[in-house]
Amino acid sequence: MTTTDFKRRQLSGRGIPVTGNDIDTDRIIPARYLKAVTFEGLGEYAFEDARKQNPEHPFNSPVYKGASVLVVGQNFGCGSSREHAPQALMRWGIRAIVGGSFGEIFFGNCVMLGIPCLVASQADLEWLQKAIGREPQTPVKVDVEKQEVRFGDKVIKATVPDGPRNQLVAGTWDSTAVLLEAGAAIEATAAKLPYVKGY
Amino acid sequence: MARTLLDKVWEAHTVRTLPSGQTQLLIGLHLIHEVTTPQAFQMLKDLKLKVRMPERTFGTLDHIIPTTDQSRPYADPMAEDMAAHMYRNMKEFNLPLFDMSSGKQGIVHVIGPELGLSQPGMTIACGDSHTSTHGAVGAIAFGIGTTQVRDILATQCLSMAKPKLRQVRVEGALAKGVYAKDVILAIIGTLGVKGGVGYAYEYAGDTIDRMTMEERLTLCNMSIEGGARFGYVNPDATTIEYLRGRPYAPAGAAFDRAAAWWKSVATEPGAAFDDVKHLDGGAIEPVVTWGINPGMSVGVSDKIPAPEDQPEAERPTFREALAHMGFAAGQPIKGAKIDVAFVGSCTNGRLSDLRAAAEVAKKGKVASHVRALIVPGSQQVAKAAEAEGLHEIFQAAGFQWRRAGCSMCLGMNDDKLQGREMSASSSNRNFIGRQGSPTGRTLLMSPAMVAAAAITGAVADVREILK
DSSP: OOGGGGOOSEEEEEEEEOOOSOOBHHHHSOGGGGOSSSOTTGGGGTTHHHHHHOTTOGGGOGGGTTOOEEEOOSSBTBSOOOTHHHHHHHHHTOOEEEESOBOHHHHHHHHHTTOOEEEOOHHHHHHHHHHHHHOTTSEEEEETTTTEEEETTEEEEOBOOHHHHHHHHHTOOSTHHHHHTTTTHHHHHHHTSHHHHOO | OOOOHHHHHHHHTEEEEOTTSOEEEEOSEEEEESSSSHHHHHHHHHTTOOOSOGGGEEEEOOSSOOSSOOOSSOSSHHHHHHHHHHHHHHHHTTOOEEOGGGTOOBOHHHHHHHTTOSOTTOEEEESSGGGGGGGGGTOEEEEOOHHHHHHHHHHSEEEEOOOEEEEEEEESOOOTTOOHHHHHHHHHHHHOTTTTTTEEEEEESHHHHHOOHHHHHHHHHTTGGGTOSEEEEOOOHHHHHHHTTOTTSOOTHHHHHHHHHHHHTSOOTTOOOSEEEEEEGGGOOOEEEOSSSTTOEEETTSBOOOGGGSOGGGHHHHHHHHHHHTOOTTOBSTTOBOSEEEEOHHHHOSHHHHHHHHHHHTTOOOOTTOEEEEOOSBHHHHHHHHHTTHHHHHHHHTOEEOOSSOGGGTTOSSOOOOTTOEEEESSSOOOTTTTSOTTOEEEEOOHHHHHHHHHHTBOOOHHHHHO
């Protein structure tokens, strides 16, 4: 595969709004689903308990079936480092997330999976969530490179910090190959550390 | 220019600047456990790669293991399968595993410092968000996901951006009955659960200076609950004395040379921070969470706040929290009835935590309607506690004395809340469903406060019991 397949410049798909702040990764995927040794099949358990407790949960709604752009509030994905959370969302069909802020480990895990997380203003997020609710068939066009999200004829600002944005746009988010390129510089850096070379 | 610990440790571990602008950061200590690694090992095998620096990776079993009968095969077939994968992978890649037979098994964030693996000036990563714990020794330590575990196994490096640095200064003597847990809950309550996003926290001030290493471990453990991916305390005499004689710490003359380097990585006087926050340690009282994230807390003599008194954007979460917890705004937290008491976890599963809980347990018996568990953080903690007779104090008071593991902090084994049970817990998260029941409820507090709640049958003020 070439890096072209990995480039995440623009993504377009129907939106799905999940309102509320501080939605943690336990809520996205309860710990009982961490007991499997693979990530396979996690998609159907995304928001499992929240969906059972709330029949109106967007992930239950047939209207949002097939959506790929998740629009959330503040501090989404806080808490546990479990990659199972973005894995579950990805396997459900989510390709990009727009929110007010993100738990940092969750954000990093999303980058590792090629899922851009974009940050928009509270006012724009509320508008976008309502707009998607009114017109769930209208595509949400996410432009990672230009750092904007288009819905209908409205464009909102949606940022990604330089480093991850460069990785996503260049297709280098799956970082093993890039890190391996450092070659002997890895061992050279280690050899200079007092605790590696011996005190 | 005066430099911070973050500046120095980051620079020493920088392999290069990546084309993306991120840093290729060398990871000096990689800790792994059974739950977030099997997929990483599989990815490594799929890529036909070896472990780059096997001598820098150590593993244990903690998340999924039972705390009753720990003999294998485990009763839960999924737990057994997960453990079997861990044994197989560690063997295949020739990595050390601290399992039950080692006498060194325990929660990864308890054993790292306890064994002297976690040292000042290191970068430490683990597939677990509470890796921030190890910052207590003056390390840059943070949680990662499974694909990043693969990257460290394959390259000993991560692609990272250096965060901003906030100094959190706590000053003043803590009152009796107020512990490091109360300090970190007060910090999170003040700065918010997202206040630390984009930041690392440097904890400083005379309150922190006086803390023991175990207290600092509790403090740094919950940095992530405040949104900060990592937090640290500058290495000082407390750090050095804590590490002296530990199995993986240097010995003899090498220890003195190490200590000199450890001191040299501390933040220099006059160093600049992106911002500084102040807390009055003397004003902190025992803290109890009432809601569904660790920032939703009050002092034990306070009342549960009203959504109407919050900024508008926060009100829906407050209403959701009150509904889930079954609390009313304005209700005092003291007197809230509990069903379960849990002392343990990487936050508060160390010897000093068990001692604090035992001091309270001596004053009464577990209320008849309460199920109370004491889960030591490691085999060594259990052994030390048993040598002091703490297990007998607990058992005499009606607490169950368990084997080491993560247990009811996240309910991946049989230690779970049932239905809407209300738990007084010394762990770190009160998220909906966190303790194993989708409708379960969690009140976070210090181990002494958990013991006080256990013998009272409801949230109580430990200061009144210790009087």
